Amino acid sequence: MAHKIRFLMAFMFLIIPTAASLAVAQANRPFYEGKTIRLIVQTGTGTTSDIAARVVAPHWTRHIPGNPNIVVQNMAGAGGIVAANYLYNIAKPDGLTIATMGRANYLDQMVAKPEVKFDFRRFSWIGSFNRSPMMIACRTDSGYTTIESMRAAKSLPRFADGATGSIGFVFSELVAAALNLKFKQILGFVGGGRALDLAIERGEADCRATSDITVIRPPWPGWVGKRFVSFVVQQGPKKSRLLPEEVPTVYGVAPPEAKPVLTLLDIMLAYTEFDRPYAAPPGVAAEQLQILRESFEKMLHDPKFSADAKKIVDWDGSYLSGAQLQKKIEQTVTQPPEILKRVKEILE
Structure with a gap:
């Protein structure tokens, strides 16, 4: 015994x-070791958001302690609202589900669209990369090559766009209001940017409002080389590195009385400062969110990622950290009733 x-x-x-x-x-043991992160993309396959996410995934995992597997899943619908609703209401806040977000979905919330079931401010924001400011370009042979020529013209410049809620429509209408111009909106073009380009080519419209990154994608390099288009004005206040230096900014040429319109411009085009935003559900533990934020920022400083990102969106190295993005969204979405009313009037 x-x-x-x-x-x-x-x-x-x-x-x-x-x-x-x-x-x-x-x-x-690192929290993420042996785990799988699901990266939801708010668009279908083959879009710039989808391609960017599939480039981000392998680079990001190298900077997350534990090197988890990152699986990309597309969840398209309602211009990003479907994915945002899922992340907000269904996905577990366990740090294992993240998403690339529709950058302008905060506007859907501000105008109280019934399908919106989220508060953009409450997402656990991880960070974003790239800026994508707006500009207006017109066919050179239309004669609308400067703000002055638009103002002096006997007929109104015709702008091609899909619908009144599009960002191109919003930008052109705000520019018209700020600079005391009048435009004729030709709406109903279906098929995204290429459909609008074809409208310009065919002479169905004279001008188009779009993001500056458009100029590096076909057919724009050829158009610019042949002087088929002229750049009339850009968003600002910081000038785009992709446009000629002499192209004025709305902020630089707007009269003092346009200040209320410029305030709306700041709010409604705030998304141009966070072109590729990434988020997790509300309520993610602070430790996991810190890991995701720090690893995302480390990835952005990785030369290998920078080289790949430049191929996709001609990335210039601009980004917002998770904390900066959270603050930017909070400031943008939190507005007094009179501003929300004006935003709704413009988008409707």
Whole structure:
């Protein structure tokens, strides 16, 4: 009996340190080791958002302690609202589901669209990269090559766009209001940017409002080379590196009385400062959110990622950290009733 007791005591002395060692090892194990992160994309396959997310995934995992597997899943619908609703209401706040967000979906919230089931401010924002300011370009042979020529013209410049709620429509209408211009909106073009380009080519419209990144994508390089189009005005206040230096900004040429319109411009085009935003559900633990934010920012400073991102969106290195993005969205979405009313009037 004494022999058995001595044997059991010896066995316990052996397993207790082993169990303690395992517990310490488990505690020191990175949270994301052996786990899979699901990265939801708010658009279908083949879009710039989708391509960018698939470039981000392998670079990002290298900077997350534990190197989790990141799986991309497309969840298109309602201009990004479907994915945002899912992330806000269904996805678990366990740090294992993140999403690339529709950058302008905060406007859907501000105008109280019934399908919106989220508060953009409450997402756990991880960070964003790239800026994408707006500009207006017109066919050179239309004669609308400057703000002055638009103002002096006998007929109104015709702008091609899809619908009144589009960002191109919003920008052109705000520019018209700020600079005391009048435009004729030709709406109903279906098929995105290419459909609008074709409208310009065919002479169905004279002008188009779009983001500056458009100029690096076909057919724009050829258009610019042949002087088929002229750049009339750009968003600002900071000038785009992709446009000629002499192209004026709305802020630079707007009269003092246009200040209320410029305030609306700041709000409604705030998304141009966060072109590729990433978020997790509300309520993610602070430790996990910090890991995601820090690893995302480390990725943005990785030369290998920078090279790939430049190929997709001609990235200039601009980005917002998670904290900066959270603050920007909070300031943008939180507005007094009179501003919300004006935003709704413009978008409707």
